[in-house]
Amino acid sequence: MLRIPASSAITAFSAHSEPVAVVALGEAFECETQDCYAGQITSEAVLRPHIDMAHFNPATGPVFVEGVLAGDVIRVDIEAIDIGEAGIMALSPGLGVLGDRIAAADTRVVPIADGQAWVTPELPVPVAPMIGVLGVAPAGDPIGTSWPGTHGGNLDTRILRAGSALLLRAQHDGALVAVGDLHAVQGDGELGGTGVEIAGRVRLRVSAVGAEAYASELPAVVHEAGLSLLGSAATLDEAVRIAFAGAVDLVGGWRGLAWEDAYRATSLVARTEVSQLVNPLVTARVTIPRGWCPAALFEAPPAGAARG
């Protein structure tokens, strides 16, 4: 299987980045990923303010997917996430939604053992590996990998885990997929400004999605509970509004409803959650329960040709 090393990384999603690999639709491939600090925090002596932010949030790629044209909706299945042996939780003043209460920078190395992230030797948290950054090259100017948007990017959404798939609209031929910023575990909102930041390896597979199943411009996650549309904006109120508007349009389209009835029904069944509240734009998700979605979304797409 194609494996792309963590050294092949970008810090901005851009149509101008040279692809580091070419894959076929349906072909699984692996990306090794650095942690969000690009490995600069090598011990608890290295504090977050010390690191070079020019290297922050590296994403492995971009990968050119043959057969994808600009405007196509792609589905990126997350087949596996393997994480390293230790992660980082580095606090510093201003970090997270209560960052004003942090007096001094303080780095914690968090060992991963027995399925737990050991925040302290007395404070284990079950691991739930997830992807922070997953996206495609945007139509316009390059977008730094710390930003979320309609291209995906730094979505920091805990349901981007093995077994889920991210739907994205390709904005260039070949899509130019990149992935990084794994977390051994992260809560909804990433409210403290950090998950357990960790290096690792991700196995992905890209396939095509028809407009009858997904006709939105927004990124969305297919997972066991349903389809979660991701809205990103300057405020959480606006991010929710964007994701909900997308959900109403999908429900109306799938069911052939008048907009007002789609609005009523979606208002009754939506689950509304916060993905992250700590990036340059914040991200909310509005989940349409599985029973309201086309069944085809929840079927694994056919595998493509395997390669060396």
Added chain:
Amino acid sequence: MLRIPASSAITAFSAHSEPVAVVALGEAFECETQDCYAGQITSEAVLRPHIDMAHFNPATGPVFVEGVLAGDVIRVDIEAIDIGEAGIMALSPGLGVLGDRIAAADTRVVPIADGQAWVTPELPVPVAPMIGVLGVAPAGDPIGTSWPGTHGGNLDTRILRAGSALLLRAQHDGALVAVGDLHAVQGDGELGGTGVEIAGRVRLRVSAVGAEAYASELPAVVHEAGLSLLGSAATLDEAVRIAFAGAVDLVGGWRGLAWEDAYRATSLVARTEVSQLVNPLVTARVTIPRGWCPAALFEAPPAGAARG
């Protein structure tokens, strides 16, 4: 069992409201409730702009709970919710987060049958009865029943359902509990501005909670998945921040952690959801998973003396 008729209702939580009943700690009682329109929408011919908003969101009560002193934390167990045979979904221009797209007022009567709310004859939604308004008299000025706050009120939180309990800090002796605004079903956020608004009957039981189990000033819901702190503010970003700050303090207190470690741990395990985005203040909830909470919170409190 004590039953309070729906006619005994307030439209503001206030220490000046005369109690309509007195109950003991641990004593179950029933409140009949009007729908949020106080029954004014009697058919699809009555549009939302026609109703008298002076009667909007009536809450049955207030009920004086003997043995509760100002400053005590009370637990209001929701033992049962019975709903009527039909609810209302009345759209009007400006209603809900996409209210700018509603061209004209349009009332829909939604029959309840076979466990479904029939938005149209072809569009059933499974019922999930919940309480919109539940609160106590506030310390300061009266607060209209359309507002949420630290006194509870118009929280519009779908997990306020049978089997859950709301924790609230009493701000006056006797607490002065009132309840209303049932929904046959409502999604997270109440994003369309309305659930299936319906009259019904609620059985409640109030007990006392020790500070070792719950020491926050915020309302919180005890339910199967954990403890959900409810923050209400002008923006969702601020509402999340308030609820998360409360959660960090609780986790730190329960576990005896330094604030920074409570911040880390809560950032990893919190579930962050939107209760409502359509009231004068919006409400978010941050859920601490059950395994992180004192087990005593999930034990049914002892029953008090039954009465005629």
